[in-house]
Amino acid sequence: MARTTYTTRSIPRISLANFSNRIDEITKQLVQAAESDGFFSLTDTDITIPEIDAIFATSESFFALPDDVKATVPFTPKNVGWEKRNQVRPSTGVADQKESYQMQFGSNMEGMWVPEDRLPGFKSSAQTFMQKAQGVSEKIMLCFARGLGFEDDFFIKAHDAKRPECQSVLRLLHYFEVDRSAGPLPESYYRAGAHADWDFFTLLFQRPGQSGLEICPGRETVTAFGMGDQWTKVDFAAGDVVCNIGDLLMSWSDDRFKSTFHRVKAPSEPDDYYGPRYSIAFFNQPCADCKIQGPEKKYPLVTGAEFTQAAMNRNYAALQVKKAELGQTVASVVGSTRAIAAGA
Numbered sequence: 646m647a648r649t650t651y652t653t654r655s656i657p658r659i660s661l662a663n664f665s666n667r668i669d670e671i672t673k674q675l676v677q678a679a680e681s682d683g684f685f686s687l688t689d690t691d692i693t694i695p696e697i698d699a700i701f702a703t704s705e706s707f708f709a710l711p712d713d714v715k716a717t718v719p720f721t722p723k724n725v726g727w728e729k730r731n732q733v734r735p736s737t738g739v740a741d742q743k744e745s746y747q748m749q750f751g752s753n754m755e756g757m758w759v760p761e762d763r764l765p766g767f768k769s770s771a772q773t774f775m776q777k778a779q780g781v782s783e784k785i786m787l788c789f790a791r792g793l794g795f796e797d798d799f800f801i802k803a804h805d806a807k808r809p810e811c812q813s814v815l816r817l818l819h820y821f822e823v824d825r826s827a828g829p830l831p832e833s834y835y836r837a838g839a840h841a842d843w844d845f846f847t848l849l850f851q852r853p854g855q856s857g858l859e860i861c862p863g864r865e866t867v868t869a870f871g872m873g874d875q876w877t878k879v880d881f882a883a884g885d886v887v888c889n890i891g892d893l894l895m896s897w898s899d900d901r902f903k904s905t906f907h908r909v910k911a912p913s914e915p916d917d918y919y920g921p922r923y924s925i926a927f928f929n930q931p932c933a934d935c936k937i938q939g940p941e942k943k944y945p946l947v948t949g950a951e952f953t954q955a956a957m958n959r960n961y962a963a964l965q966v967k968k969a970e971l972g973q974t975v976a977s978v979v980g981s982t983r984a985i986a987a988g989a
């Protein structure tokens with residue numbers, strides 16, 4: 646990875662304590678953070694540190710399974726399943742050095758749960774955590790609806806986890822350990838290349854000590870693909886949940902709220918974390934049939950399905966440009982885009 650220029654930026658920390666009584670204050674803080682930073686951390690959520698520890702233990706047990714067992718639930722265009730070194734970002738043109746497993750609440754998950762006898766208790770542990778992440782998300786959605794002048798339940802209904810059409814995703818991530826004694830990594834090694842998420846917003850769960858997440862804010866419109874080159878390391882307290890605005894909410898707010906570029910840096914400096922890195926993302930994705938348009942109608946009205954399709958097309962086009970830059974053929978692009986239907 647090329648040498649990085651770093652700059653210090655504020656990453657607001659917002660407490661959800663006493664939510665019902667403090668909702669006006671919390672709404673103000675969330676709107677401010679969404680407008681100016683796009684990335685913030687949430688503290689005093691309903692998710693406890695033991696619950697976060699437990700889902701990370703569950704995640705580690707999943708990734709410890711042999712590849713041929715994980716391969717029984719392969720990634721599909723419905724945005725569920727397991728992939729390994731198969732997500733190529735337009736910013737890099739090469740696959741992220743990671744594996745991930747994506748799960749949903751709705752009908753897209755039929756046949757896609759790792760078999761119970763291979764990992765007893767996995768499904769129920771994941772589903773319990775998904776419900777908790779949904780609960781925190783709904784609080785934030787309520788505040789954003791108020792902040793943008795919609796009915797309180799407007800965004801909650803658009804991301805209804807009880808509907809079979811629900812497309813929100815829990816993604817377990819595992820970045821591979823890097824052998825620091827083997828010398829510097831090749832330039833083309835990325836843990837997760839720079840990208841903005843396509844979803845409404847993402848909740849990110851991190852492990853203390855397993856650093857690497859970095860952000861590059863400053864995006865003016867949801868249609869812009871470029872990014873600056875000054876990065877900021879994301880620091881968070883144990884138990885905090887990192888939250889980032891996605892392209893969908895940027896569009897739905899007429900570009901008022903900022904979807905921020907972020908990445909997971911490949912370890913290259915002495916203080917970097919070289920060990921195996923585990924993280925978890927909860928992508929709030931719109932139900933396929935919900936209607937999306939901002940209060941000022943800056944962009945044409947689209948359905949959730951159309952928004953996702955347009956994001957995939959844009960990603961695909963940008964990836965082709967990158968591959969051409971790298972001198973690779975379009976044929977190899979086609980083969981490598983299967984896994985980029987993820988929420989990010």
Ligand SMILES: O=C(O)CCC(=O)C(=O)O
Binds near residue numbers: 816907924925926989
């Ligand atoms: O692993 C992380 O910390 C970030 C993951 C991420 O940005 C994504 O999967 O979209």
Ligand SMILES: [Fe+2]
Binds near residue numbers: 840841842907989
């Ligand atoms: Fe992301």
